[in-house]
């Protein structure tokens with residue numbers, strides 16, 4: 176690697192992506208002494224108004240960045256880990272998972288969930304959030320929305336919606352924590368696997384880069400998200416499935432909780448397991464198998480709204 180050329184960091188151009196890429200760039204320069212240059216990449220998901228599922232799901236964001244890695248236009252890319260499909264990509268390595276931010280979901284609006292009026296209109300595009308909201312407040316009107324976090328927040332400001340549910344970590348990254356009315360504890364709303372965590376990817380054949388990027392890796396985060404994402408992989412679900420999973424290490428033990436919720440919120444299976452952090456993947460596999468034993472497939476299949 177040319178020691179003097181800055182590392183080129185490929186990033187989406189949204190406010191949230193630029194902010195999280197900036198944080199990674201700063202941390203990396205500080206720890207390695209390398210300059211890092213942000214290279215904005217426009218993806219199909221950023222320009223198309225079509226529902227995300229119709230243009231290939233959140234994979235469209237990820238694939239555009241991976242193409243730039245493989246062509247050598249950028250050295251590494253920063254993604255929200257939550258948006259990465261569980262299938263390992265050919266020729267690309269997960270070089271680092273920096274220390275995770277708050278994994279929880281947050282309600283943005285004028286009042287806490289319990290204090291919103293009957294039939295209040297809540298915006299979210301995530302089946303996991305839809306299902307869990309319906310379980311908490313069956314009277315709410317859930318309005319499917321997509322777009323960047325700032326676009327979604329604008330719909331509350333304009334009165335089109337009463338509230339929206341977004342990831343707390345993302346709200347912090349775009350400087351909008353002042354709009355949070357309530358932060359959901361995982362027992363109310365289990366976060367998406369990998370929520371709040373970032374992923375650094377580079378070409379698998381760049382051992383020099385992998386070594387360098389490891390400077391910002393946080394092993395405890397990697398362990399937790401490995402367990403969470405294994406659940407998702409075994410259930411053969413993606414980020415658009417009503418699957419929640421959250422793992423954290425407490426006193427050298429990894430605690431994992433995962434759930435599947437029926438789309439109408441009428442049924443939920445939620446299970447937990449603990450074990451050695453070295454067995455993160457097995458823990459995820461075992462918990463997913465137990466979920467399937469209890470009928471997870473059937474619960475996920477109970478749809479009363481269009482899959483999204």
Ligand SMILES: NCc1[nH]cc(CCC(=O)O)c1CC(=O)O
Nearest residue numbers: 255257341342344345370371372
């Ligand atoms: N799917 C979009 C997306 N991808 C990552 C985040 C938030 C930040 C994170 O979870 O790390 C968001 C927005 C949201 O869910 O509110």
